[in-house]
Amino acid sequence: MAFDAIETPFGKANKTVGGSAMYAAYAASYFVKPVQQISIIGYDFPQEELNSLTARGVQLDGVVTVKNKKSFFWKGRYHEDMNSRDTLVTDLNVLADFDPRVPEKYQGSEFVMLGNLMPKLQLSVLDQLKKKPKLVVLDTMNFWMDTAMADLKQVLKRVDLLMVNDAEARELTNHYSLVKAAKKIMEMGPKYLIIKKGEHGALLFYKGKVFFAPAFPLEDVFDPTGAGDTFAGGFIGYLAKVNSISFENMKKAIIMGSVMASFCVEKFGNARIKELTKADVNKRIKQFKALTNFETTF
Amino acid sequence: MAFDAIETPFGKANKTVGGSAMYAAYAASYFVKPVQQISIIGYDFPQEELNSLTARGVQLDGVVTVKNKKSFFWKGRYHEDMNSRDTLVTDLNVLADFDPRVPEKYQGSEFVMLGNLMPKLQLSVLDQLKKKPKLVVLDTMNFWMDTAMADLKQVLKRVDLLMVNDAEARELTNHYSLVKAAKKIMEMGPKYLIIKKGEHGALLFYKGKVFFAPAFPLEDVFDPTGAGDTFAGGFIGYLAKVNSISFENMKKAIIMGSVMASFCVEKFGNARIKELTKADVNKRIKQFKALTNFETTF
Numbered sequence: 001m002a003f004d005a006i007e008t009p010f011g012k013a014n015k016t017v018g019g020s021a022m023y024a025a026y027a028a029s030y031f032v033k034p035v036q037q038i039s040i041i042g043y044d045f046p047q048e049e050l051n052s053l054t055a056r057g058v059q060l061d062g063v064v065t066v067k068n069k070k071s072f073f074w075k076g077r078y079h080e081d082m083n084s085r086d087t088l089v090t091d092l093n094v095l096a097d098f099d100p101r102v103p104e105k106y107q108g109s110e111f112v113m114l115g116n117l118m119p120k121l122q123l124s125v126l127d128q129l130k131k132k133p134k135l136v137v138l139d140t141m142n143f144w145m146d147t148a149m150a151d152l153k154q155v156l157k158r159v160d161l162l163m164v165n166d167a168e169a170r171e172l173t174n175h176y177s178l179v180k181a182a183k184k185i186m187e188m189g190p191k192y193l194i195i196k197k198g199e200h201g202a203l204l205f206y207k208g209k210v211f212f213a214p215a216f217p218l219e220d221v222f223d224p225t226g227a228g229d230t231f232a233g234g235f236i237g238y239l240a241k242v243n244s245i246s247f248e249n250m251k252k253a254i255i256m257g258s259v260m261a262s263f264c265v266e267k268f269g270n271a272r273i274k275e276l277t278k279a280d281v282n283k284r285i286k287q288f289k290a291l292t293n294f295e296t297t298f
Numbered sequence: 299m300a301f302d303a304i305e306t307p308f309g310k311a312n313k314t315v316g317g318s319a320m321y322a323a324y325a326a327s328y329f330v331k332p333v334q335q336i337s338i339i340g341y342d343f344p345q346e347e348l349n350s351l352t353a354r355g356v357q358l359d360g361v362v363t364v365k366n367k368k369s370f371f372w373k374g375r376y377h378e379d380m381n382s383r384d385t386l387v388t389d390l391n392v393l394a395d396f397d398p399r400v401p402e403k404y405q406g407s408e409f410v411m412l413g414n415l416m417p418k419l420q421l422s423v424l425d426q427l428k429k430k431p432k433l434v435v436l437d438t439m440n441f442w443m444d445t446a447m448a449d450l451k452q453v454l455k456r457v458d459l460l461m462v463n464d465a466e467a468r469e470l471t472n473h474y475s476l477v478k479a480a481k482k483i484m485e486m487g488p489k490y491l492i493i494k495k496g497e498h499g500a501l502l503f504y505k506g507k508v509f510f511a512p513a514f515p516l517e518d519v520f521d522p523t524g525a526g527d528t529f530a531g532g533f534i535g536y537l538a539k540v541n542s543i544s545f546e547n548m549k550k551a552i553i554m555g556s557v558m559a560s561f562c563v564e565k566f567g568n569a570r571i572k573e574l575t576k577a578d579v580n581k582r583i584k585q586f587k588a589l590t591n592f593e594t595t596f
Contacts, residue, residue, distance in 0.1 A: 200498040251592040294549040
């Protein structure tokens with residue numbers, strides 16, 4: 001969990017609570033409890049944010065607080081298309097010492113999400129699990145492909161599903177075609193693959209099958225920060241709720257991820273994802289059905 | 299109808315038959331007969347291509363052949379992403395004198411597609427129609443927004459549906475958000491709006507409703523030339539077949555447009571769209587259903 005400073009064409013937030021573990025936990029908490037989080041924070045991370053997560057059923061036994069260091073800080077500026085951004089500041093702070101430990105209480109988890117982090121640390125978490133989960137989802141980024149590809153390949157062999165964006169899928173495989181990239185990635189280990197395309201939706205690949213979920217068309221996208229993590233949290237949270245990894249349920253889980261991500265971008269930071277009601281979520285699920293479903297007789 | 303010279307990362311075609319009227323007519327001919335075309339060609343346009351269109355049920359009474367001039371010629375080069383291209387040569391040739399005349403035989407047409415052309419000529423065609431069609435679809439491009447906006451605004455007031463790409467929708471309205479752009483365009487005249495996003499699919503707007511159809515994920519896109527026109531032909535051809543402009547049928551028509559466009563890009567020029575069988579089309583419709591439909595109970 002972290003602090004972010006964000007500039008978009010619609011405004012700026014100088015210091016907002018961020019981090020993939022925060023976004024994913026909130027999104028998953030709408031579907032399943034408990035959510036068991038592992039992360040690292042500094043002395044400056046607000047207690048009220050921790051309390052808010054706990055109130056949503058997020059267990060924080062795996063969160064280490066470093067008393068004499070600051071939390072990870074990222075500052076970025078989005079371009080007008082909101083699909084690309086410049087990183088202005090990255091202060092690792094506590095993240096430089098992160099050595100994730102799986103609490104005894106978390107053992108036996110069936111649905112595991114490995115957030116975007118140094119592949120060696122993702123491997124360490126997998127090594128600590130005493131029982132093989134039903135589903136391990138991996139997030140990563142181009143930075144690790146450039147700096148730790150050998151380790152990343154090891155992680156890929158041990159996960160069930162990889163979640164990357166289109167540029168990352170291309171970089172990982174040297175294929176421009178996403179269909180070709182998908183085939184190659186699935187030969188590297190993961191049986192399932194999700195390629196996220198930002199405002200252009202997401203593709204799910206499994207064996208010869210492919211499923212597409214659009215992003216919800218919004219009047220305004222105020223801040224895309226955390227949308228991918230919120231998507232991931234909604235996706236795995238829904239699968240944990242139905243306790244299934246069938247392809248039919250994965251389709252519905254992707255829709256759920258898109259629903260949650262569509263809220264995330266409506267306000268800066270975690271403001272929107274914190275305030276959601278069941279009614280908000282159900283209403284948007286209905287809108288998603290109308291957006292994509294058509295009569296199948298031609 | 300025209301000649302195109304095309305370069306893509308996959309190869310090149312030095313002289314292939316092109317033009318929006320050709321692509322749209324082929325696509326529509328899979329659904330409805332006759333298709334009645336209006337266009338202009340030079341002495342160099344191949345008779346066998348005209349015969350091939352006639353054999354598919356395309357009437358060419360509205361096609362003027364200029365005996366001492368060449369057909370329109372366009373040469374372009376696509377970038378790796380296939381969504382952007384550079385125009386290398388544009389030879390107007392016969393198109394400089396085009397004054398479309400609606401043959402008496404075509405009067406009473408219920409479904410009219412105004413291809414991308416100078417707005418004054420599109421207005422002239424509308425003026426020649428003795429009976430108001432059930433649906434008039436308009437295609438246009440950024441060039442006319444820059445050079446003939448006043449005329450284009452007149453056309454917009456007299457059509458039912460506008461079909462543009464995302465960049466054109468943004469230019470027409472000065473809104474980056476496609477949802478906002480859609481609202482503004484529908485205030486300019488068209489009740490229905492389709493925004494095409496190339497490989498990222500297409501959006502249909504009508505009143506407060508929105509529907510999204512993905513592009514079919516292909517291993518390789520060899521040549522995007524004509525994909526938008528093929529989409530348009532499949533769309534209006536399907537509506538003409540079912541003789542309806544209900545929103546439910548428009549959804550299915552968009553799927554049909556995407557199906558036809560997905561074939562178009564598989565080979566250079568019109569090679570793929572000419573050789574299709576009913577079985578090919580039906581197979582891809584099934585694949586489209588699998589691509590987007592999900593169980594609606596959560």
